[in-house]
Amino acid sequence: MPASEALSAQRNDDSFDDVWDEIVWRGLVHVSTDETELKSVLAGEPITYYCGFDPTAPSLHLGNLVQLLTMRRLQLAGHKPLGLVGGSTGLIGDPKPTAERTLNSPEIVNEWVGYLEGQVSRFLSFEGDNAARLVNNLDWTAPLSAIDFLRDIGKHFRVGTMLKKDAVSARLNSEAGISYTEFSYQILQGMDFLELFRSYGCVLQTGGSDQWGNLTSGTDLIRKAEGVSAHAIGTPLITNSDGTKFGKSEGNAVWLDPSLTSPYAFYQFWLNTDDDDVIERIKIFTFLPRAEIERLAGAVATEPFKREAQRALALEVTTLVHGHEATQAAIAAAGALFGHGDLAELDSGTLEAALRELPNTTTTANTLVVQLLVDTGLASSLGESRRALEQGGVYLNNVKVEDAALTLASSTLPGGMAVLRRGKKTLAGIFVE
Numbered sequence: 001m002p003a004s005e006a007l008s009a010q011r012n013d014d015s016f017d018d019v020w021d022e023i024v025w026r027g028l029v030h031v032s033t034d035e036t037e038l039k040s041v042l043a044g045e046p047i048t049y050y051c052g053f054d055p056t057a058p059s060l061h062l063g064n065l066v067q068l069l070t071m072r073r074l075q076l077a078g079h080k081p082l083g084l085v086g087g088s089t090g091l092i093g094d095p096k097p098t099a100e101r102t103l104n105s106p107e108i109v110n111e112w113v114g115y116l117e118g119q120v121s122r123f124l125s126f127e128g129d130n131a132a133r134l135v136n137n138l139d140w141t142a143p144l145s146a147i148d149f150l151r152d153i154g155k156h157f158r159v160g161t162m163l164k165k166d167a168v169s170a171r172l173n174s175e176a177g178i179s180y181t182e183f184s185y186q187i188l189q190g191m192d193f194l195e196l197f198r199s200y201g202c203v204l205q206t207g208g209s210d211q212w213g214n215l216t217s218g219t220d221l222i223r224k225a226e227g228v229s230a231h232a233i234g235t236p237l238i239t240n241s242d243g244t245k246f247g248k249s250e251g252n253a254v255w256l257d258p259s260l261t262s263p264y265a266f267y268q269f270w271l272n273t274d275d276d277d278v279i280e281r282i283k284i285f286t287f288l289p290r291a292e293i294e295r296l297a298g299a300v301a302t303e304p305f306k307r308e309a310q311r312a313l314a315l316e317v318t319t320l321v322h323g324h325e326a327t328q329a330a331i332a333a334a335g336a337l338f339g340h341g342d343l344a345e346l347d348s349g350t351l352e353a354a355l356r357e358l359p360n361t362t363t364t365a366n367t368l369v370v371q372l373l374v375d376t377g378l379a380s381s382l383g384e385s386r387r388a389l390e391q392g393g394v395y396l397n398n399v400k401v402e403d404a405a406l407t408l409a410s411s412t413l414p415g416g417m418a419v420l421r422r423g424k425k426t427l428a429g430i431f432v433e
């Protein structure tokens with residue numbers, strides 16, 4: 001099934017009294033405005049809420065997926081989502097912790113707006129009483145003059161308060177400092193919330209906890225300009241085992257666009273989740289019910305070697321993002337690489353994506369397999385290669401290599417590719433010129 005169908009099949013977990021209790025149990029509330037009031041608001045009549053996504057890259061990534069699925073949970077509970085793609089804020093970019101962003105041209109940003117709108121649309125429903133809407137903040141920012149911006153919006157912000165925001169203070173204490181352009185980002189995001197409050201009655205914004213200063217800029221602005229309370233929820237940041245954040249700024253982004261992170265690589269990312277992290281990831285990134293998650297937690301505790309939770313996580317999230325067909329192709333590729341399937345039956349795109357994730361080399365058809373072991377790092381020398389072959393531990397396309405004079409000439413797969421394996425688990429990819 002397509003990814004959109006996978007999302008439409010999801011339902012909120014009915015083991016909870018309301019959606020607030022569910023998102024708290026799933027660990028999605030790292031910080032928020034008044035919890036008691038939020039719980040009451042989300043349990044009452046449908047509200048309008050929003051999350052913003054800036055086109056500072058041609059694709060959304062893993063951190064954005066947290067927001068998309070949080071939006072989906074709230075919509076399943078009956079609330080009305082606004083997906084904002086920042087055609088204006090994307091021209092600036094929120095402050096990074098260490099340095100100024102490179103400003104992209106308006107033409108590139110506009111192109112990326114289209115890409116992101118398409119991705120956001122796949123995770124929300126645009127039908128029914130609580131149908132989603134897409135909005136672009138360039139629509140209300142572009143017509144605004146600098147004088148009107150300063151008089152109508154800027155007068156509500158105090159510089160002392162702005163300087164205390166984490167993103168700003170971190171940059172002020174860095175060698176790079178911070179430009180007035182990026183310093184002003186929080187005012188623009190605050191203005192977005194005010195505009196959506198006035199136009200759609202929007203009273204809640206969600207975002208990553210690292211955006212908390214920007215989120216509260218909006219709640220503060222609405223309070224000052226309109227005299228009413230609005231709300232914000234900051235979700236936890238997804239970090240790797242050493243505590244560093246995943247994202248494009250850190251150079252380790254897991255992208256939602258299959259041309260940037262293949263479905264195979266995406267599936268393998270989740271499959272390789274540490275035991276200590278897997279249940280937390282399942283809570284955040286899947287719609288599996290509480291009872292099933294608790295069962296998987298028991299499996300992790302008693303039979304971690306089976307990696308049942310990791311397989312469930314990889315299956316669920318890859319299907320949500322890339323659909324059933326691409327997910328099954330990724331699973332088939334992983335099995336075939338290790339001898340549990342026919343490599344020749346894999347489509348060339350999936351096979352190539354899988355081999356690109358391995359140590360690999362590009363060579364000619366007359367190259368000896370013993371040389372390829374060295375070229376790909378599976379052996380340190382030709383002598384070691386020959387010994388491995390003599391011991392029966394070398395496989396080309398899952399066929400045991402017994403002849404030291406064997407070349408690739410008659411042993412490639414469609415597309416001019418080959419899989420080289422030493423032992424049971426050490427793999428490399430070969431691309432034939």
